[in-house]
Amino acid sequence: MVGLTFAIAAARAGLSVALVDRESPATLQAEPFDGRASAIAYSSQRLLDAIGVWRHLADVAEPITDIRISDGESRLFLHFDHRELGAGPMGAMAENRFIRRALFAEAGRVDGLDVHAPARLSTVERGDAFVRATLDTGASIVAPLVVDASGRYSTLRRDAGIAVVDWTYPQIAIVCTVNHERPHGGVAHERFLAAGPFAILPLRGNRSSLVWTERRDLAPAILALDEAEFATEIRQRLGEFLGATTVEGPRWSFPLAVHHAERYSDQRLVLIGDAAHGVHPIAGQGVNLGFRDAAALAEVLIDASRLGLDLGTSPVLERYERWRRFDNTVLIAVTDGLNRLFANDIPLVKLARDLGLAAVNELPALKRFFMSHARGTVGKLPRLLEGRAL
Secondary structure, three states: OOHHHHHHHHOOOOOOOEEEOOOOHHHHHHHOOOOOOEEEEHHHHHHHHHOHHHHHHOOOOEEOOOOEEOOOOOOOOOEHHHHHHHHOOEEEEEEEHHHHHHHHHHHHOOOOOEEEOOOEEEEEEEEOOOOEEOOOOOEEEOOOOOOOOOOOOOHHHHHHOOOOOEEEEEEEEEEEEEEEOOOOOOEEEEEEEEEEEEEEEEEOOOEEEEEEEOOOOOOHHHHHOOHHHHHOOOHHHHHHOOOOOEEEEEEEEEEEEEEEEEOOEEEOOOOOOOHOOEEOOOOOHHHHHHHHHHHHHHHHHHHHHHHOOOOOOOOHHHHHHHHHHHHHHHHHHHHHHHHHOOOOOOHHHHHHHHHHHHHHHOHHHHHHHHHHHHOOOOOOOOEEEEEEOO
C-alpha cells in the first residue's frame, strides 16, 4: 500500500515511475474478504484524497468519529470526540483489499506511471550514475533511484548491508473481523488488558475489525479453538455493549516486534514503510508512518527534480532521512513505552495510569493535543498530508 501510494504521488507530480508489484490487479478485483483492515489517520486520508485515491474508498471506508481508551475493567477512561477539534473525523477504517483495489485503480489512470504487475525483481544493479533492474517477466528498467517498499524482510536492504535494530515482544496479535448485533456508532475502542491492548475498530455496517494482543504462549491454543469457543473468548474480553457477536472470515496472527533500519538510504536506494521501520500496533499507526514516508519522499524528490538535481544522490536522500527519522524514532519509543506501561499489573502502576487517563480526559488543551497526534496533524507535515498538491 505504501509503495503504490508513493508511486502515484510521484508520478502525478511529474516524475517518471516504474512500479513493480507481485500482486495481480485482476486477481485482486475478485479477492474475497480476508479479515484484514487498516486504520487510516485523518492526515493519511487527506494524502489519499490529494492523489485521487480516496474517491475510490469513500463508499467503503467507515469514519472513526470517536476513540475510547480504557484500562481493563476500570471505570476511568479517555474519550476522544472529533467534535472537540471542530474538524473532520479522527480517521477511517477500510478493508485492506479495498485499499489495494483503490490504489491499483488510480495507478492505471496516472500518466508517467508504468505498472509491472504481477512481477518480481530478479536483479538490481546499483551503479554510480543509475540503477538497472531486471524483472522475472524479462523487462529491464533503468532509473536514477530505486525506492524499496518491500516490507520488513527486504532483500534490497539486506544486500545493501543496512543493519536493523530490532526486538520481539512476548505477544502475538490475533486479527479478525466480527459481526455484532448493535451499531458501533463509528467509535473505536482500545481496552488495555493484562496480555496487551484489545482494539475494536469500526467497519461498514455492524462490523468491527478486532486486533487482539495475547501472550505468545497462549495464542496458539486460542487460535486452535473452534468457532463457538473462539467467539466466547472474544465476548469475555469485549463485553456485551455490541450485543451478540460472530466472527466473519479467517483469523490471522502476527508475532509482534519492532525494527528500525540504521539508515534509510544507500547508493541510489531509499527505504520507505516497513522496509525502514515497524512499530507495535498499540496506536494503529504502522501504515500511517509508511504513508508519511511516501508523502515526504515524493515531496523531496519533486523539489529536487524542479531544481534539476540528480534524484539518487546522497544530499537529496539525506533530506528525506532527516525529515522522517525523528518522527519514526519517537513513535517507536512511544508505542514501546505504552505497551510496557499497560502490560504492568503492579497495583500502584495501574492506579497511576488510570488516573492519568482520567486526568487527560479532563484537561481540554492536553486532550486536543493528543487528539491531533492521533489524527496525524502535528509537526512539519508534507504538503500532501495537508491536502495540498505537490
